[in-house]
Amino acid sequence: MARTIFVVGSSSGIGLEIVRLFFSKGWNVVAASRNPSASEDLQALRSQDSARLLLVALELSSPDTFSPALDAAVKAYGTIDVLLNNAGINIIGAFELLSQENLRKQLEVNFFGPAQLTRLAIPHLRSSATKSGKQSLIIGITSGSGHFGLPLFSFYTASKFAYEGLTESLYHELAPHGIAVKNVVPVGGIRGTKFGTNNFPDAEPLLLATLMGQQPNLSGEEPERRDVLQKYVENGAKTMGKAMTMSDQAEGAKSATDVAEAAWNAVDDGESKFRYFVGAEGHPIFEAKYGETCNDEAYMEKARQFWA
Numbered sequence: 001m002a003r004t005i006f007v008v009g010s011s012s013g014i015g016l017e018i019v020r021l022f023f024s025k026g027w028n029v030v031a032a033s034r035n036p037s038a039s040e041d042l043q044a045l046r047s048q049d050s051a052r053l054l055l056v057a058l059e060l061s062s063p064d065t066f067s068p069a070l071d072a073a074v075k076a077y078g079t080i081d082v083l084l085n086n087a088g089i090n091i092i093g094a095f096e097l098l099s100q101e102n103l104r105k106q107l108e109v110n111f112f113g114p115a116q117l118t119r120l121a122i123p124h125l126r127s128s129a130t131k132s133g134k135q136s137l138i139i140g141i142t143s144g145s146g147h148f149g150l151p152l153f154s155f156y157t158a159s160k161f162a163y164e165g166l167t168e169s170l171y172h173e174l175a176p177h178g179i180a181v182k183n184v185v186p187v188g189g190i191r192g193t194k195f196g197t198n199n200f201p202d203a204e205p206l207l208l209a210t211l212m213g214q215q216p217n218l219s220g221e222e223p224e225r226r227d228v229l230q231k232y233v234e235n236g237a238k239t240m241g242k243a244m245t246m247s248d249q250a251e252g253a254k255s256a257t258d259v260a261e262a263a264w265n266a267v268d269d270g271e272s273k274f275r276y277f278v279g280a281e282g283h284p285i286f287e288a289k290y291g292e293t294c295n296d297e298a299y300m301e302k303a304r305q306f307w308a
């Protein structure tokens with residue numbers, strides 16, 4: 001019997017590639033998106049075999065959309081075997097210049113929404129494991145930003161550290177229930193996504209201008225504030241220069257397809273690994289944290305033994 005995956009954030013980038021890959025492997029795919037009828041890519045895929053691709057509406061900052069989406073999946077396919085938390089946003093800018101409202105939005109989409117959706121999905125995943133005798137899975141698409149701090153990306157980094165912390169705990173907590181928890185960790189910019197442009201509207205204007213290579217006009221500012229802003233502009237330009245060396249434009253940057261393949265491996269390999277890094281090799285900060293192998297398997301093995 002075909003297994004069923006529920007993919008959150010499926011209209012573009014990594015989520016869309018994950019939908020395509022699992023669909024091509026014969027899975028039932030539930031593609032959750034804020035506005036599924038607007039996605040030509042999802043509609044085109046559905047026209048190939050409408051019975052195996054269900055499009056559902058889900059907005060991560062509106063928890064009342066979660067149960068109807070999960071219930072529609074169970075009604076269509078009887079079960080959910082894999083929950084794939086992929087959707088994410090990145091509100092960039094200097095911490096001091098962004099608002100608490102921005103921070104709540106960042107955490108709502110990247111952390112509180114996925115946390116509540118996961119809580120609601122657990123009974124379905126547990127029942128799937130019990131009935132099938134196979135592990136069910138919760139897979140997250142996190143980020144290098146869930147592992148190291150980046151100036152001017154503090155909101156995003158906070159949200160990804162939060163999701164990493166939550167799921168590392170759930171890894172141990174849900175194993176006895178037959179539910180494997182794993183994260184795919186793309187490090188650096190990923191080609192073939194809309195992550196940059198999708199997030200521009202929320203970016204802090206000063207940093208966005210710097211990012212676009214413009215010199216913001218600060219002449220109308222009070223001298224003291226102008227000095228502060230000027231520091232952010234200079235720091236922004238420096239940070240962006242460094243970030244470009246690991247952006248989606250950099251040589252050797254991984255693609256959305258690479259990340260989708262890592263997600264497939266995480267579901268298919270039957271291993272008890274927690275993290276699947278994509279593009280971590282040779283990254284100086286990653287090497288400093290995880291050694292030349294750029295993996296955390298020895299650490300997770302110790303943690304597994306401790307909590308067993």
Ligand SMILES: NC(=O)c1ccc[n+]([C@@H]2O[C@H](COP(=O)([O-])OP(=O)(O)OC[C@H]3O[C@@H](n4cnc5c(N)ncnc54)[C@H](OP(=O)(O)O)[C@@H]3O)[C@@H](O)[C@H]2O)c1
Pocket residue numbers: 008009010011012013014015032033034035058059060061086087088089109141142143144186187188189190191193194195196198248256
């Ligand atoms: N691109 C990169 O360089 C990169 C690097 C590391 C990690 N990541 C992570 O990869 C994941 C996928 O991003 P991507 O690169 O594929 O970017 P993307 O093309 O912008 O896709 C992100 C998806 O998130 C969904 N989304 C955004 N706001 C949402 C909301 N309020 N409610 C529900 N869904 C929402 C959107 O799905 P719908 O339009 O279908 O609703 C969108 O398709 C993210 O978690 C991101 O943090 C990306």
